[in-house]
Amino acid sequence: QLQLRESGPGLVKPLETLSLTCSVSGDFFRDTSYNWGWIRQPPGKGLEWIGTVTYSGITYYGPSLKSRVTISVDSSKNHFSLKLTSVTAADTAIYYCARQGYNGYANWFDPWGQGTPVTVSS
Amino acid sequence: DIQMTQSPSSLSASVGDRVTISCRASQSISKFLNWYQQKPGKAPNLLISTTSILQGGVPSRFSGSGSGTYFTLTISSLQPEDFASYYCQQTYSSLLTFGGGTKVHIK
Numbered sequence: 001q002l003q004l005r006e007s008g009p010g011l012v013k014p015l016e017t018l019s020l021t022c023s024v025s026g027d028f029f030r031d032t033s034y035n036w037g038w039i040r041q042p043p044g045k046g047l048e049w050i051g052t053v054t055y056s057g058i059t060y061y062g063p064s065l066k067s068r069v070t071i072s073v074d075s076s077k078n079h080f081s082l083k084l085t086s087v088t089a090a091d092t093a094i095y096y097c098a099r100q101g102y103n104g105y106a107n108w109f110d111p112w113g114q115g116t117p118v119t120v121s122s
Numbered sequence: 123d124i125q126m127t128q129s130p131s132s133l134s135a136s137v138g139d140r141v142t143i144s145c146r147a148s149q150s151i152s153k154f155l156n157w158y159q160q161k162p163g164k165a166p167n168l169l170i171s172t173t174s175i176l177q178g179g180v181p182s183r184f185s186g187s188g189s190g191t192y193f194t195l196t197i198s199s200l201q202p203e204d205f206a207s208y209y210c211q212q213t214y215s216s217l218l219t220f221g222g223g224t225k226v227h228i229k
Contacts, residue, residue, distance in 0.1 A: 037218075039166075039220075046209065046220060046221070046222045046223040047158075047166065047209055047211075047220040047223070048220065049211075049217075049218040049219065049220065052218070060216050060217070062123075062217060062218070063123055063217060096165055096166075106153075106154055106171060106172040106213060107213045108156045108168055108171040108172075108211075108213065109156075109158075109166075109168065109211075110167075110168040110177070111168075112165035112166055112167070113165065114164075114165055115165050
């Protein structure tokens with residue numbers, strides 16, 4: 001059964017770079033019919049899509065974070081990563097990674113990792 | 123980008139009630155609309171994809187309908203385990219967006 005797990009520092013200083021990794025279990029990562037995404041949720045608020053990376057490394061980013069985000073994939077390590085530069089308190093959130101399924105015309109996020117909380121504070 | 127507006131943002135209901143949550147898109151998204159359930163302290167869980175396709179293991183009391191710009195998630199008879207937040211998501215555009223969420227409280 002596919003499992004995803006986020007990892008990275010829980011505390012980041014303002015204006016520094018937030019770096020997270022999502023580890024994907026088993027051989028599922030090599031299935032090219034799936035993409036991989038990052039989503040975040042500020043405390044008490046809703047979900048925000050950050051971006052998606054394909055197995056071959058093509059990326060799609062949400063417009064609000066596009067100038068500060070890089071998502072990359074390392075298939076040799078079965079993981080994909082998120083980097084968010086110049087963070088502020090507004091970037092404090094739970095960060096989730098998820099598999100983005102696709103059936104030829106529609107897509108969805110399933111399953112999700114458990115999420116990792118990140119606080120931006122000095 | 124496509125804006126998704128959910129209503130209501132919260133609702134109170136009793137066990138056994140029929141509950142309907144709405145999701146409106148700022149432009150037509152055909153049927154490319156998913157619904158997620160999120161319980162406190164947990165990651166979201168996919169309930170319904172492509173407007174009406176119930177995911178495996180999801181009880182049949184959940185259903186989805188709509189097309190174009192207006193969609194609904196209906197719970198036919200609310201159960202104690204259904205008290206949670208629900209989010210819609212459009213995938214018509216490659217720039218994905220979620221609705222603001224609807225929190226279902228116990229009355």
